[in-house]
Amino acid sequence: NEEKEKESLQQSEVEPEEEYMDQHYTQEDSGSGEGYACLMFYEKNSFIYFTAVPAKMVIALLEYIKDHHRFAEVGPIHYFHFKWFNGFIELNFNEKPPAGWTLIPLIKSCRLYQEDIDSFDGTDESIPPYCFISFQGSPDAVPTLHYSVPLVGVADPVTLFIHRTMKSTAPPAAPYTGLVYHEKKEEEHLIIFTAAKYKDISNAVNVSYNICNQEFND
Known part of the structure; x- marks a missing residue:
């Protein structure tokens, strides 16, 4: 019940502001x-x-991300029109x-204003507006995060999706491994060092064993 009340309260915080914008701001076609x-x-x-930019600046935005966030993973591009003239867009985390x-x-509300979006022109001095979101998965979290985020302030419905998967903390298995095989018979010692693919290690042990037996028998 508390969670439902909290969600209802969050929704109620967004709706009055949308009603105010509808009443006092000119709606765009x-x-x-x-x-x-x-x-x-x-x-x-x-x-x-x-982030958001004028549609004609999409290529410039992608170039900016490539230059300033070299290892970033870029999600799908969504196109929209503002609902209100000189308005804003906002991510709704209900x-x-x-x-x-x-x-x-990390900033509440997670909102970008049209004036700031329009200011990005693709030049070296120009920086697109941002909102930052932190995400974290606990060790017992479900493996996949697929979270829908409606966009407020747009003329037609737009929903973005945050899609992440848990990263494995186990180190990857080495593709190869070394093996030292030591066999002793009376006063004689035979040591064999070999290397094999990890998946073939049992075969390598058998081969080493057979070699040792052959050497001692000879």
Whole structure:
């Protein structure tokens, strides 16, 4: 019940503001005006960047990410029109994440204003606006995070999805391994060193054993 009340409260915080914007701001025609594009990209340090630019600047944005976030994983591009003239877009984090996962917007509200979005022109001095989201999975979390985030402030419905999987903490198995085989018979010692693929180690042991027996028998 407490969780439902919390979700209802979060939803109620968004709806009055949308009603206010509808009443006091001019709504744009989704079929006219300049289009925009937004996307998320993921850094290796468990941070998500949400950004948006004019649609004509998408290529410049991708170049910016490549130059300044070299190892980032870029998510799908979503196109939209603003619902209100000179308005904003905002990520709505009302949905509860899957068990064991946490999603925390580092700025509340996770909002980008049209004026700031328009300011990105692709030049070296230009920086696209960002919102930052931190995500974390506990050791007992479900393996996959698939989380929907509706976008507020757009003329037509847009929903982004955060998709992550748990990283294995176990070290990868070495593809090869070394083997030292030591056989002693009376005062004689025979030592064999060999290397084999990890999956073939049992065969390597058998071969070493047969070689030792042959040497001692000779």
